[in-house]
Amino acid sequence: MEANRCLFCFDAPCAAACPTHIDVPRFIKKIATANVTGSARAILEANVLGLSCSRVCPVDVLCEGACVMHNVNREPIQIGRLQRHAMDHFYANGGRLPQGASNGKRVACVGAGPASLACAAELRRNGVAVTVYDKRPLAGGLNTYGVAQYKFTPDDSRREVEMIRRSGVEFVNGADVGTTLSFEEIESKFDAVFIGIGLGPTQPLGIPGEKLPGVLNALEFIASYKTAQPVALGRRVAVIGGGNTAIDAAVAARRLGAAEVSILYRRGEAQMSAFAFEYEQARREGVQFCFHARPEAFVQDGGAFRVVLPEGAAAVMADTVIIAIGQSKLIETLGAVRQIELHEGRIVVNPANGQTSNPKYFAGGDCVNGGREVVDAAAEGKRAAKGILAWLT
Numbered sequence: 084m085e086a087n088r089c090l091f092c093f094d095a096p097c098a099a100a101c102p103t104h105i106d107v108p109r110f111i112k113k114i115a116t117a118n119v120t121g122s123a124r125a126i127l128e129a130n131v132l133g134l135s136c137s138r139v140c141p142v143d144v145l146c147e148g149a150c151v152m153h154n155v156n157r158e159p160i161q162i163g164r165l166q167r168h169a170m171d172h173f174y175a176n177g178g179r180l181p182q183g184a185s186n187g188k189r190v191a192c193v194g195a196g197p198a199s200l201a202c203a204a205e206l207r208r209n210g211v212a213v214t215v216y217d218k219r220p221l222a223g224g225l226n227t228y229g230v231a232q233y234k235f236t237p238d239d240s241r242r243e244v245e246m247i248r249r250s251g252v253e254f255v256n257g258a259d260v261g262t263t264l265s266f267e268e269i270e271s272k273f274d275a276v277f278i279g280i281g282l283g284p285t286q287p288l289g290i291p292g293e294k295l296p297g298v299l300n301a302l303e304f305i306a307s308y309k310t311a312q313p314v315a316l317g318r319r320v321a322v323i324g325g326g327n328t329a330i331d332a333a334v335a336a337r338r339l340g341a342a343e344v345s346i347l348y349r350r351g352e353a354q355m356s357a358f359a360f361e362y363e364q365a366r367r368e369g370v371q372f373c374f375h376a377r378p379e380a381f382v383q384d385g386g387a388f389r390v391v392l393p394e395g396a397a398a399v400m401a402d403t404v405i406i407a408i409g410q411s412k413l414i415e416t417l418g419a420v421r422q423i424e425l426h427e428g429r430i431v432v433n434p435a436n437g438q439t440s441n442p443k444y445f446a447g448g449d450c451v452n453g454g455r456e457v458v459d460a461a462a463e464g465k466r467a468a469k470g471i472l473a474w475l476t
């Protein structure tokens with residue numbers, strides 16, 4: 084049994100490598116002693132998003148990457164798989180989160196992605212009444228609309244949100260804060276506000292032809308695929324970018340049946356920001372890679388596109404183009420918050436407690452760190468909840 088291979092290290096490096104510091108040896112030991120519910124509780128105590136993290140975390144570069152087994156040339160303990168086992172057991176048995184007695188305080192979380200979910204759950208556990216506002220119809224943020232379908236489905240995301248809702252957190256969807264509902268209005272009704280709005284739409288390339296029909300943006304494409312309304316793709320798909328989103332879009336295009344999918348990346352293989360295991364996965368799924376290929380224009384050619392590359396490189400023909408060069412910052416939305424300091428479009432916070440330059444506002448997740456992983460958003464949301472609790476009392 085995998086759990087019995089663990090050495091239950093003192094000062095375990097796997098736990099130190101986890102941004103939420105899940106006590107890995109403790110939860111594995113509980114599995115080894117057949118206390119799977121206790122194991123799940125140990126995980127959720129540190130990270131309420133234990134379900135999504137067990138499926139979407141890049142464990143190779145986090146907990147499993149730090150496992151001492153590497154030092155003796157053995158396979159690391161499969162921490163992600165063990166966490167999945169504990170979480171699946173907990174959810175299958177209708178597991179619930181503990182609720183704290185009300186302390187009369189009220190906090191709003193803006194955005195219903197991983198950062199706000201972690202913040203809201205921690206506040207609720209400590210007796211705070213929490214309302215989470217999101218502009219989209221479903222809660223969960225990129226866990227619902229962005230993360231690759233083969234890792235985490237919208238239905239998995241819904242289960243995680245429901246567990247938090249059942250702990251007493253209120254969710255208001257379709258509320259675009261800064262547009263349909265002002266920050267002032269929220270501020271006047273709550274004792275503190277947490278901002279977890281993530282990042283904005285895919286950045287434009289700024290080249291001719293990118294507004295033509297058939298040139299898609301990766302986030303919209305992935306969201307449409309995940310919510311079972313996939314946009315029609317041609318036989319040949321060219322994805323522009325070199326990060327994890329480009330890989331996810333390319334893999335999704337293959338799985339939707341596109342015969343030829345190529346990723347065009349402006350730099351070389353070594354500079355790609357995508358994780359090595361994601362890159363390998365895409366190769367296994369038949370995605371082709373074309374390096375040092377920076378498109379200069381998309382030109383309609385019959386029913387297809389010519390992706391024009393710099394002089395000397397032959398143009399690439401595609402029926403559909405997907406742009407995946409990273410997300411923009413939500414500068415306009417954040418500009419509407421009084422006295423909140425931004426740096427290069429990110430919210431500046433006190434790293435100890437997530438508090439912004441306006442003391443009533445706290446923040447965390449992609450809108451603070453510029454775009455990292457679900458587990459970072461979970462850690463920052465919880466950190467801010469602790470900061471809010473300390474500030475309110």
Ligand SMILES: Cc1cc2nc3c(=O)[nH]c(=O)nc-3n(C[C@H](O)[C@H](O)[C@H](O)COP(=O)(O)OP(=O)(O)OC[C@H]3O[C@@H](n4cnc5c(N)ncnc54)[C@H](O)[C@@H]3O)c2cc1C
Binds near residue numbers: 199231234280282331
């Ligand atoms: C395509 C893609 C794949 C990814 N894959 C992985 C992966 O495999 N593993 C991993 O760990 N991480 C992955 N990530 C990163 C991860 O999804 C993010 O780091 C994480 O979701 C950030 O959480 P967040 O709560 O900060 O923001 P988000 O998840 O972006 O949530 C922000 C929420 O705020 C809402 N919002 C925005 N503006 C407003 C407003 N004005 N009013 C109300 N609501 C608003 C949005 O609708 C959204 O629901 C991926 C990201 C992308 C783009």
Ligand code: SF4
Binds near residue numbers: 150151
């Ligand atoms: S480092 Fe590896 S062996 Fe040690 S506690 Fe963590 S998972 Fe177990």
